[in-house]
Amino acid sequence: xxxxxxxxxxxxxxxxxxxxxxxxxxxxxxxxxxxxxxxxxxxxxxxxxxxxxxxxxxxxxxxxxxxxxxxxxxxxxxxxxxxxxxxxxxxxxxxxxxxxxxxxxxxxxxxxxxxxxxxxxxxxxxxxxxxxxxxxxxxxxxxxxxxxxxxxxxxxxxxxxxxx
Numbered sequence: 001x002x003x004x005x006x007x008x009x010x011x012x013x014x015x016x017x018x019x020x021x022x023x024x025x026x027x028x029x030x031x032x033x034x035x036x037x038x039x040x041x042x043x044x045x046x047x048x049x050x051x052x053x054x055x056x057x058x059x060x061x062x063x064x065x066x067x068x069x070x071x072x073x074x075x076x077x078x079x080x081x082x083x084x085x086x087x088x089x090x091x092x093x094x095x096x097x098x099x100x101x102x103x104x105x106x107x108x109x110x111x112x113x114x115x116x117x118x119x120x121x122x123x124x125x126x127x128x129x130x131x132x133x134x135x136x137x138x139x140x141x142x143x144x145x146x147x148x149x150x151x152x153x154x155x156x157x158x159x160x161x162x163x164x
Contacts, residue, residue: 042106048094049156050109052086062090064107066097073097087111088136091118095143095151104150110158118153 050064060083062075075093077086091107091114098105109115120127121137128134144151 046103046106048098048105048107050087050090050094050107050111052083052088052090052111054083054086060086062086062093064090064094064097066094068101084111084113084117085133085136088114088117088133088140091153092136092140092143095140095147098151099143099146100148102148104152105147106152106154108154108156110156112155115153115155 045067048064048066048068050062052060052062055061060077062077063072064075065072073093075086075089077089087109088111091109091111094107095105117132117137118140120132121134121141128137
C-alpha cells in the first residue's frame, strides 16, 4: 500500500476489485488521460452516467443512463430535498442494477460529495458523522461487495456537456 500523499488524497478514480470494498484501490490516472473526455477513454457500452436532481415539488430524484441498454433509469427517492443524497442514490441504483453483470461497470458522476462520502466510508469510517447518509453508504458498500466484477467510480465535470 502506498503512503498517503496530497496526490493520493486528491484521487479521482475509485476502483473496486469485485472482492469487496475493503480491497478498493485508489489512485490517480496518468496525466495524459486528462487531455481527453472520459467518453473517449472507455469503449461505448461500458459506461453509466448518474445524476441527482431536485424536483419541482421540493423532493429529490436521481437517474442513470446506461449505455449497455441505451436507457435512462429513474429513481424517485423519499427524501427531504437533499441533492447530495439524491446523487448518492443514483450511484447506488446503477451498482445494484448491475449486480449480476460479469464485466466491469464504470460509473461517471458529477457529484464530488458522493465520491467523498463513499471514500470516507471505505477508508476512514471513523470520520463518518450522524449527518452523513450512513444507511445509503452501507448499501453502496454492500452492492459493491455483491457484484461479480469490478466497480469503478469516476468524477466528471458538471454541466459541461459530455457528448457520447
